[in-house]
Amino acid sequence: MARSWLDYKSPAWVQWCPGCGDFGILNSIYRALAELNIDPEKLVVVGGIGCSGRTTFYVKGSNAHALHGRAIPLATGIKLSRPELTVIVSAGDGDLLGIGGGHFVALGRRNVDITVLLYDNAVYGLTKGQAAPTLPAWIQTKALAHPNIHDNVNPVLLAFASGYTFIARGYAYHTNQLKEIIKAAIRHRGASLVDILQPCPTYNNVMTNKWYEERVYYVDQDDPSYDPIIRTAEDYKIKLPKIMEKLMEFGDRIPLGILYWNQAKEPLEDRLEKLMPGFKDAPPGTRKISVNGKPFLHPFDVFKDRVIEVP
């Protein structure tokens, strides 16, 4: 059954400010899901805390709303218990890179098949505009008493260093391109990051739509020979210098599109299957755990390392 984007739209009122970049992201998510024809019951959108986290309630899915900073571990628990589900994390820059920075890194190390949509507006919107980890130094947005004295973290470079196997950047107002990026990210088997730049029309009066439009460009349009895909060790050697250049670029020019896509690395679920053949067929989430309402293992038969045969 083909699905339309309306099949993913929940009846909840969307509470974002007019002109918010989140609308573009939500629209792209709906359409990406429809084009991939994902069953809403098998879709899990895990939201963080903040404006972006509310996406959980706006997409029809089997969704969970996490604590601030903890969307990634919650999503990891779900995915590893039911590997057949499509799991998407939607959270903000403060959530994923500030309070949840450790988990952001750890997901890369684990390469679990989870798609992280990073709503990147460089401010904490819901708490009224404080500086987020992606706000460059010396920018003074209107809620700040002084210019920002912290440097900004580069999410795509951090993702690369952490081991994410799919890294892309999109722009919230370019919904067609963003939709395609999100589709590729969901299809990728492994940890994927989509850093989604977005204006916050309410609190970020510096990094506006105009600010972004003057800087962003698509890597594949800029250079049709740009190839982010890694399939072999040889690919890695040849393509990495160019990829690194794009990952590091953020300033007067900001590259968009799929920046890095490593198809050679197995996701954690495959490693678990390798260690424990049969894991995916009887995963922890859905398997039966009792026989006639009783446990089916006796410790004396299982934990032989503690058993002593007394003569």
Next chain:
Amino acid sequence: MVDLTLIIAGPQGGGIESAGQIALKTFVIKGYNVIGTREYHSNIMGAHSYYLMRVKDRRPGSVRLPVDALLALDAESVFTHFSDVREGGFIVYDPATAKSRIDQIQPMATPLKERLRRFFAERGEKPTVEAAIKAAEEHGVIPVGLPLKTLLKRVAEEAKTPPASVSKTVNTMGLAATLYLLGVEPEIVEKAIALQFARKEKVVKVNIIAARIAVEYVKEVIGAKARLPDGPHKGKQRMIASGNDVVGMGKIVAGLGFISYYPITPSSDEALYIEKHNYIAVPSDAVGELGYDKLSIVSIQTEDELAAVNMAIGAALAGARATTTTSGPGFSLMNEALSLAVEAEVPLVVTLWMRAGPSTGMPTRTGQQDVLHAIFSGHGDAPKIVIASGDHVEAYYDAIKAFNWAEKFQVPVIHLLDKYLASTMVSLDREDLDPEKIVIDRGKLVEKPGEGYKRYEITEDGISPRARVGDAVMYVTGLEHTPDGKATEDPVAREEMMFKRESKMKVVEEEIPEEDKAVLLGDKNSEIALVSFGSNKPIILDALELLRDEGVTARFVHVRLLSPFPGRLVAEILEGVEKVIVIEANLWGQLATLLRAYAGIKPQHSIVKINGRPFYDNELAGAIKRVLETGEERVVVRGGA
């Protein structure tokens, strides 16, 4: 009736752990029940550690001092324990250390050095091993010198290897000599050695050589010893397991699917035990019913405790029986997530192994200081279940019950234990861990929720049908919500959900059986009552036995459920009691606080231990007598090195 106690002491990394386990195995093979607890520093190598064990026909519920024999593998061990050996007992030590002075022992704690310096100064002696041995001899202790270096050379000769390669057998030599002095046949020790180092043939061989050489030497010096009779538990399958082990076993038997943890003493060994057993062949008669033949448990070492608990929450949402395990500092980090598990109604099981705080405190020492922390963890009105286990058998079944309750009532369950139980090994029988005695109850788990499913549907008992994430369009959230899980701040909807969560706790109170709430033990009619919880249970029972011989009797209320606290039940059990003595390993009086708050009982007395070591039965019996004789409000007991 046999009742032996023994200390095996030496530097951390010096094989104390394996010597202790070999000793426990030896006595189990000999037909006895054992209990052995490990005391160690937060250190990898060099600091002092020891194994304190007790051997009986019946199940020993406690360890105690003084001991019948001390194996002191280095000078520090002699200094630390020479006054803990009873009259007529043995100290096995290396005479080469005789001239060692206290100031030469770097790892030794400065306060202990000072106490000992004062002790020897008062006796007009230099603080040497020799002087310590002499002091013990004056108390009727028999020192047995075991020249380890000389004997090691013989071991090397016999094993035809260089001495350096057999240096690790000093613990075995000392142990074999000590066990010989206690009347154990060397053949049984050899069986235990073979069991300890199973599949490492070379190690077994050289250790057996070492054991034989040590025993031969002791025979020459001391002469033949009377043989310890065999114990009553022969000819059957038995087990020696720690508290960490049995909780891991219970979780696996309960159907565990997912464990996430961050390493922290004393919980890590539980997680590691599960990790070691995370792939289990399903018994063939169950394969048909289950539809799979290999059981795989996902075990993830996380980046921190925040991830550990949130991952477990995710796994529980997806339908797995999911858990995390931690200790006080880690539990502090998990607090926010516990509140989420309450609000989002997640069946999460957290095992909390208490250790001596506050802060990093004494990471490897025991305590019962997190009772209130466990109960009141999580912000907001966040009611949850807290169950504390009294011994290994209770801990095993409680680990299973915790999952049943978490799923049935859809609340987080905190299984409260402590470091003492964690690292104490006991002998167990097959029927002690019988899974037939328990059911698997998943409560209102729905397999096919269907259209229009509402995760937080209002029901009579407050418990909604629970679908797995991935089986229905639904919303799970830590925000206040409507029955369909959508965020709301509506005042009426808010109250409805508050009452829903409250009513679940009423069901908890109704449905958890009394024997899991509070148990009356001891002399049920006595006007004196001891009230305690957790791992103190078997120690108190042993103490009561000692007191009975002296004509003192008391009721003993073993509180199991700490939240929701069974106030009415405890008050009923304590009816007609004149004196209430609370026994707990904290200074705050945390259990006493709960008694006042929930049972309306004002305990007049307390016996506490806060030095990071477990209660001993004999010191506890002494403290109870003292309270009764002097009427002191608080007695602090202080045993242990």
